[in-house]
Amino acid sequence: MTNVTNDIALRLQAVIDTAIDGIITINRNGFIESINKSALRLFGYQEDDLIGQNVSILMPEPYRKEHDSYLMKYHETRKPKIIGIGREVEGKTKEGRIIPLRLAVSEVILNNRIIFTGIVHDLSQIKETQNELRRANEALEEKVEERTIELEKLVNDLLQTNRKLERSELELTEALRKEIELNELKSRFVSMASHEFRTPLSTIMSSVALISKYTESEQDDKRQKHVTRIKSAVVNLTGILNDFLSLSKIEEGKIEIKKSNVDILALCKEVHEEVKEILKEGQELYIEKNGDSAIFFTDARILKNILFNLVSNAIKYSDDRIDCFINMQNRNLVIEVKDRGIGIPTSEHHHLFDRFFRASNVEMIQGTGLGLNIVKRYVNLLHGDIDFESVENLGTTFKLSFQNSQ
Numbered sequence: 001m002t003n004v005t006n007d008i009a010l011r012l013q014a015v016i017d018t019a020i021d022g023i024i025t026i027n028r029n030g031f032i033e034s035i036n037k038s039a040l041r042l043f044g045y046q047e048d049d050l051i052g053q054n055v056s057i058l059m060p061e062p063y064r065k066e067h068d069s070y071l072m073k074y075h076e077t078r079k080p081k082i083i084g085i086g087r088e089v090e091g092k093t094k095e096g097r098i099i100p101l102r103l104a105v106s107e108v109i110l111n112n113r114i115i116f117t118g119i120v121h122d123l124s125q126i127k128e129t130q131n132e133l134r135r136a137n138e139a140l141e142e143k144v145e146e147r148t149i150e151l152e153k154l155v156n157d158l159l160q161t162n163r164k165l166e167r168s169e170l171e172l173t174e175a176l177r178k179e180i181e182l183n184e185l186k187s188r189f190v191s192m193a194s195h196e197f198r199t200p201l202s203t204i205m206s207s208v209a210l211i212s213k214y215t216e217s218e219q220d221d222k223r224q225k226h227v228t229r230i231k232s233a234v235v236n237l238t239g240i241l242n243d244f245l246s247l248s249k250i251e252e253g254k255i256e257i258k259k260s261n262v263d264i265l266a267l268c269k270e271v272h273e274e275v276k277e278i279l280k281e282g283q284e285l286y287i288e289k290n291g292d293s294a295i296f297f298t299d300a301r302i303l304k305n306i307l308f309n310l311v312s313n314a315i316k317y318s319d320d321r322i323d324c325f326i327n328m329q330n331r332n333l334v335i336e337v338k339d340r341g342i343g344i345p346t347s348e349h350h351h352l353f354d355r356f357f358r359a360s361n362v363e364m365i366q367g368t369g370l371g372l373n374i375v376k377r378y379v380n381l382l383h384g385d386i387d388f389e390s391v392e393n394l395g396t397t398f399k400l401s402f403q404n405s406q
Contacts, residue, residue: 022120026055030071033115042122044094055118060092083107083116088123100127159354204230250377257299257381259405264303264326264333265294271307271324275315284321285311291328297404298333298382306378307335309371310398314339316365318395331404340395349390361392 022039026032032050040047043058050057056067074083086104093099100123108115211227249255268287275285307324314322318341327334344352344359351357353376356369379386382402390396 022122024055024058024118024120026116026118028071028075028114028116030054030056030068039120042093042099042120043091049094058091060090060098063090064092091120099124204234208234250374250381255302255381257302259297259299261295262298262300262303263294264296264335265289267300267304268307268324268326268335271304271311274308275311278312278315280315280319283315283319285315285324286321287324287326289326291326293328294326296328296331296333296402298402302378302382306375306400307337309375310337310400313371314341314396317341317362333400333402333404335400336397337400338395338397343392343394343396344388344390345392346390349388352388353386 019036019038022042023034023036024032024039025034032053032055035045035047035050040050043050054068056064059067073079083105084107086102089101089103091099091101102121102123104119106117108117208227208230211223211230265287272285272287279285311322311324314337318339320340323336323338325336325338327336342361345361348357348359352359353372355373357373358369376386379400383405384400384402387399387401388396389399
């Protein structure tokens, strides 16, 4: 019987010694009782160096000094952090090199004595592969950024070329040809966008209607959060679509001016109602009128589009209150939209109304760069003027001025 037992023990030891992963056993106090060859190679020690040593010798700080207290706490509470769970940890070799490991620890009661067996798997190659992938991704991102900068420079060069083409009749003819090509391309895009956007918009709005009905669930707050996100997505998609459709109509000369006597205060209140859904938490829109009358002869639809765009921008780029001041001066109309948001860098003021221009401090905020260009064109259609004052991090005020043409 003794021979059989010895034979089993020898076989078990052979299996442990030839295992690919490191196997370490410690007593209940954390001192190493055995360690296989794979673990010795992994940590760079000889067996005599480690037998009887606290297993924390194989750990970097701060885990080394915390290990004994962890064992004590486990014996007291029996609540494991690693035992029976397994997780990624760091080990420390004899040379002081830190290596990533996968550690699985099990508790064994043998001859009325508690021992812990740890199996460690070297993750160095996996981590290096992950790092190589990360470096490859970073290199790819840098390359994409370089190409983006090159493309941006190319676009800017083309814009400068277009301005120069306006100086002579021949250059104007060439510019007109390019503009026609651009309009044709844009028209195709608008048609595509109109088709592709309408389906998801309908789907999102249907989902909003369905989700909003489930108000009795205990998860209603989370559901409402998703409802808000969906509504926000609808607003953004609708804004993009409206920008391109508006630009298309303006450039194709399809905007008809239909003037009538308009109650400007009532018009601003309509805009207020329409932007309520996109106002941020705690954000409010204040409307104030000065003067005896707020009736002005203009195109209500176009002026409403102008105000909606300016107020939407104010909401998007600020968190605090927004003011809309209406002033009637000698039957002329002046409207100011003021926010207390991120403002516009002074060096970029002269580009503000350029098509596709977006200030450098709004890169993380969604937008097409068309809104203010469209506003400027609408103001021109109404024979008005638009001006602005802006200080970065303090806010922006847009001023609309229209002369009474009746």
